[in-house]
Amino acid sequence: MKHFLFSILPLSLLSLVALGPLKCSAQVDPWEFEVYPYATTPRGMAEFETDNAVVTSGHSEGGEGTAMGTFASQKMWFNAYEFTYGLTDRIEAAVYLAMAQPNGGQLQWAGEKFRFRGRLFDEDVLPVNVGWYAELEWHKTPQFDDAATELEFRPILEKDIGPISIMLNPKFEKVLSGVGRGKSFEFGYVAGVQYRWTRRLSPGLEFYGGSGLIDQPDRISDQQHYVFPTIWGELPGGLEYNFGVGYGLTRGSDRVIVKFNLELERFVGALFKSSEGRGWFF
């Protein structure tokens, strides 16, 4: 009996590690390395965007770095297609299709997102421009995430000082179904500093990261924190780009991620009237 227990215990522990829940680390969204400014998509405008990120030096195990599911982050290509529409002068709606190509695998569906984003008041009415963001996410489990559905809220803060814009998007995420359901909010952040140099080419610095559950933060070495030096601007034809190389700052982060986002805006027709000049929400 004793021998039986000794032989079954390691096997049981091994199966717990292999089949047990992966850690909650969704505070960094590798499908969207983008800092949100205060400004929203103008009313009646449609924005088509593709966000791409390749982990050139990552982790070889699932659940590590930007990989939140069973696929490893090493050589993973994250690819999202986003459609955004300016509902009013202060509110936009967006849908996303998230795809991914694991190392040696095929490009496959990884999830979807739907969100609203808005700005309060008009520019410079408040000392700091304030906006908001609410998102619902679906993930393909267990390959790309351990949580099936998540809700995310962000306040958006921006301050322009001459040609410099400072943007901060603290993130609060709640798992609605899957691993982590019943736990508290996770905290993450997206932040950036942009210098408006020329329309074609300007530099920036972006920051992404997260600390885990609000009431139970991960150890710093397990947290993910990245800094991305970026260049951004407009290409001929009105195509806007944002290119950056991200460096992981902790052991839990992937070491190097390359991102490249492209977007195009076109007027497609307004559904609602122009917002009131003295209004603050719609």
Next chain:
Amino acid sequence: MNRRLTLLIVSLFINNPVVRAEDKPSESIEITYVQRRFSPEMINVSAGVPLTVKVVNGSKERIEFESFKLNREKVVEPGQTLVVRLPALRPGSYDFFDDFHADVPEGAIVAR
């Protein structure tokens, strides 16, 4: 007492007469878009004073009044007048253009 204070703070925030930029002393300028041109194309303003720019679209086409350096982007419908508020500018030249029509000459707000 606490309830009164809360109500006062909330009403100040909603009506926010204290923080609204339009109540601060500012300089006003008007830019009219007509026949594929902005008029005036160059405007001199005082540096260090908040600015209110009234954009009048006197044409029959929709425009996007945009300034890269000022970080502003507004769709203006035909016949519409839109107010763009700007903080106090440092001395320099600030571009503005119609992002919907590349052939429209760029204008500049020059703060001295």
